[in-house]
Amino acid sequence: MSRKVLLVLHQATSDPGRVGEAIRTRGFDLDIRIPAIGQPLPKTMDGHAAAVIFGGPMSANDDHEDFIRKETKLIDVLLKSETPYLGICLGAQIMARALGARVAEHKEGLREVGYYQLTPTEDGRSLFKKPMMAYQWHREGFDVPDGATLLACGDFFPNQAFQVGKNAYGIQFHPEVTEAMNRRWTTKAAHMLNDPGAQSREMQLDGRRKYDADMCNWLNSFLDHWLPPLAQRQAAFGS
Secondary structure, three states, X not given: OXXXXXXXXXXXXXXXXXXXXXXXXXXXXEEEEOHHHOOOOOOOOOOOOEEEEOOOOOOOOOOOOHHHHHHHHHHHHHHHHOOOEEEEXXXXXXXXXXOOOOEEEOOOOOOEEEEEEEEEOHHHOOOOOOOEEEEEEEOEEEOOOOOOEEEEEOOOOOEEEEEEOOOEXXXXXXXXXXXXXXXXXXXXXXXXXXXXOOOOHHHHHHHHHHHHHXXXXXXXXXXXXXXXXXXXXXXXXXX
16 A cells, blocks of 8 residues: 655645645655646556645646646546545646536636635535635636535635545645745735735734634544545555
8 A cells, every 4th residue: 555645736835734744644655746847747646545736826727838737637547546636726626627617717806815614515514514714815716517516615606625436525725724834825925915805914814813723623634534544544454
């Protein structure tokens, strides 16, 4: 059984944050690739236990970008091999588009930048026990692909999480963001804080103090379901 989890980032300065740390503490090794700067993606998932594609400033609609095309093709490999997959923000949008769904900006130009409420659907109650405030940073959203299951809804962007098959998930929000990442994003991309619907830096940092513990608890609960610790998986498979 492989110890490696593929993490796909989109900038040389990107950080897998506490998603990466939580996966590592579960006994897995992180195989970090950044195809946007020319690093290759695996042809198969035979050497990996799971995969995560993170967010980035680009769009899932950027067909002119070679790395977006390659990541879109990787979705097909992941789904056909039934490799556990988590798409975060752009990673969710890439999966949605790979499955034929639309990815687009809000019709009124609104953004979600800050903390916004998620509400579980009936199908999502096993993963989202109750409504929660989740950290967001995006200008586009996704339609739910045919055959996928909507798990959580929001106000500005109604589709916030979906499931494909048994173990592929797309989420619009950012559970990986640490306090350091939060401060960095709100400084280096401060121009986005002026967009319609976006929250100020002060509101975001205040929201973090109020809501981050729930976000962290949700992440750990989700990972326990999606990617149990390696020792537990090995015991289950007798290896």
